[in-house]
Amino acid sequence: MKDWPLWEVFIRSKNGLEHRHCGSLHAADAQMALENARDVYTRRSEGVSIWVVPSAMITASQPEESAELFDPAADKAYRHPTFYVLPDELKHM
Amino acid sequence: MSKALIQYICTVADNNLILGQRLGELCGHGPNIETDIALTNIGLDLFGQVRSYFQYAAKLEGGNSSEDTFAFLRKENEYKNVLLVEQPNTDFAYTILRQFLYDVYHIRFMEHLQQSNDETLAAIAAKGVKEVAYHARFSADWVRRLGDGTKESHRRAQQALDDLYTYTDELFHHNESELNLVNEGIAVNTAQFKSDYYQTIHAVFSEATLQVPDQKYFLKGGKKGIHSEHMGYILTEMQYMQRTYPNMQW
Numbered sequence: 306m307k308d309w310p311l312w313e314v315f316i317r318s319k320n321g322l323e324h325r326h327c328g329s330l331h332a333a334d335a336q337m338a339l340e341n342a343r344d345v346y347t348r349r350s351e352g353v354s355i356w357v358v359p360s361a362m363i364t365a366s367q368p369e370e371s372a373e374l375f376d377p378a379a380d381k382a383y384r385h386p387t388f389y390v391l392p393d394e395l396k397h398m
Numbered sequence: 399m400s401k402a403l404i405q406y407i408c409t410v411a412d413n414n415l416i417l418g419q420r421l422g423e424l425c426g427h428g429p430n431i432e433t434d435i436a437l438t439n440i441g442l443d444l445f446g447q448v449r450s451y452f453q454y455a456a457k458l459e460g461g462n463s464s465e466d467t468f469a470f471l472r473k474e475n476e477y478k479n480v481l482l483v484e485q486p487n488t489d490f491a492y493t494i495l496r497q498f499l500y501d502v503y504h505i506r507f508m509e510h511l512q513q514s515n516d517e518t519l520a521a522i523a524a525k526g527v528k529e530v531a532y533h534a535r536f537s538a539d540w541v542r543r544l545g546d547g548t549k550e551s552h553r554r555a556q557q558a559l560d561d562l563y564t565y566t567d568e569l570f571h572h573n574e575s576e577l578n579l580v581n582e583g584i585a586v587n588t589a590q591f592k593s594d595y596y597q598t599i600h601a602v603f604s605e606a607t608l609q610v611p612d613q614k615y616f617l618k619g620g621k622k623g624i625h626s627e628h629m630g631y632i633l634t635e636m637q638y639m640q641r642t643y644p645n646m647q648w
Contacts, residue, residue: 309430330432331430333543341432341433343532344435344439345431
């Protein structure tokens with residue numbers, strides 16, 4: 306049981322919303338991961354749909370790469386649509 | 399009529415009550431945290447159904463009775479659960495096999511109870527049937543995993559099946575209070591899904607590479623209030639608070 310692989314759990318809380326990462330758990334296979342996720346993460350009606358993904362299948366960016374990956378975007382304000390004048394009737398932009 | 403109905407409600411609810419108590423014993427002792435939560439969830443589902451049954455029984459009985467007097471203040475021979483559900487949590491394989499043998503029965507029972515002429519019982523069944531469908535799925539998956547798993551898990555699963563199979567036949571016995579209620583369309587006639595029950599569990603055992611025991615004699619007694627030696631210990635623990643501090647409330 307100690308060598309069971311780790312799975313990442315994604316829950317969709319309502320139809321129409323996206324699945325969001327909510328945690329991880331150990332399970333021997335995909336079916337068990339799904340059932341464990343149901344029991345651990347949806348017992349207070351948090352979800353209508355579950356995805357489980359083997360954690361090993363996720364490729365993550367490294368913290369030491371963050372300068373080259375993310376800093377160049379910091380001074381490019383023209384990429385943000387902040388120069389448009391929006392009519393008052395338009396909400397939630 | 400009302401007395402027979404109360405008896406029947408106890409016959410039905412006591413299975414859930416005692417199995418729920420057995421599962422509750424495992425709280426904090428599951429093989430890992432996910433399975434621990436899963437088994438406790440199942441126990442809580444069963445207790446939720448028990449509360450509905452006993453609230454109904456208390457209403458029928460009237461007087462000072464309540465869901466608590468039914469759950470905690472009866473004597474051993476007044477509990478009518480089948481022997482299967484009082485069997486101990488010998489190991490994880492026993493816990494799973496006991497659950498599976500009950501769940502496959504329970505889901506069929508609830509499906510039929512939904513058609514009962516008694517509206518309250520039908521409503522309790524309609525609410526509980528989805529919970530039980532999940533229990534049956536959970537336990538069947540684990541039977542397959544243990545049986546068709548490692549050499550050790552297979553050995554333990556087979557041992558549990560060999561020991562527990564003898565308690566399955568009692569699920570389909572009717573005590574006297576039930577027979578009249580079956581004829582009135584209130585109680586479930588369990589005989590009608592007995593062969594389906596055995597076909598279903600045997601199919602899962604075959605997938606799990608487990609041998610069905612060659613059983614000639616089956617044990618029974620619980621439904622008549624004649625229990626195994628385990629029952630007294632269960633009740634001692636379960637009833638302790640109400641016996642020591644009568645009428646205590648949370």
